[in-house]
Amino acid sequence: MKMSDVIEQFLLEMLQDEADIVLKRNELANRFSCAPSQINYVIGTRFTGQRGYEVESQRGGGGYIRIRRVAPSDGGYVMHVVNAIGDAISYASVQAMVVNMMQSGILSEREGKLICSAVSDRSLPIQQPQRDQLRAVVFKNMLISIL
Numbered sequence: 684m685k686m687s688d689v690i691e692q693f694l695l696e697m698l699q700d701e702a703d704i705v706l707k708r709n710e711l712a713n714r715f716s717c718a719p720s721q722i723n724y725v726i727g728t729r730f731t732g733q734r735g736y737e738v739e740s741q742r743g744g745g746g747y748i749r750i751r752r753v754a755p756s757d758g759g760y761v762m763h764v765v766n767a768i769g770d771a772i773s774y775a776s777v778q779a780m781v782v783n784m785m786q787s788g789i790l791s792e793r794e795g796k797l798i799c800s801a802v803s804d805r806s807l808p809i810q811q812p813q814r815d816q817l818r819a820v821v822f823k824n825m826l827i828s829i830l
Contacts, residue, residue: 705749
């Protein structure tokens with residue numbers, strides 16, 4: 684198993700017991716005998732808004748990292764996802780968000796498949812970067828309609 688996977692698994696296990704966790708980057712790096720940048724990489728790529736997490740980071744001597752799983756209750760989570768989308772989004776990012784919402788019970792499998800189909804590259808036969816911009820608009824509108 685890769686070091687990144689080990690760190691991610693450790694953090695996920697901590698999040699099972701708590702609503703949010705507060706970590707010291709250097710202490711975590713020492714625990715896994717890795718560079719603090721490895722911790723940054725794991726948090727930056729695996730604990731994103733697209734995957735249902737909110738990360739707060741304070742640098743400096745007393746710095747910390749707070750990771751919070753965004754609760755998938757009511758429309759608050761969907762609005763969190765809508766706000767995380769931005770002006771453009773890739774198809775891979777849409778798929779990651781849809782899978783997360785299906786696992787959380789916010790979307791049914793049928794709804795997830797419909798959304799992915801509607802925003803796929805085949806459904807949006809225009810050139811980049813307009814395709815990712817249009818995908819973001821369509822995806823946001825579909826999510827808002829679910830509310």
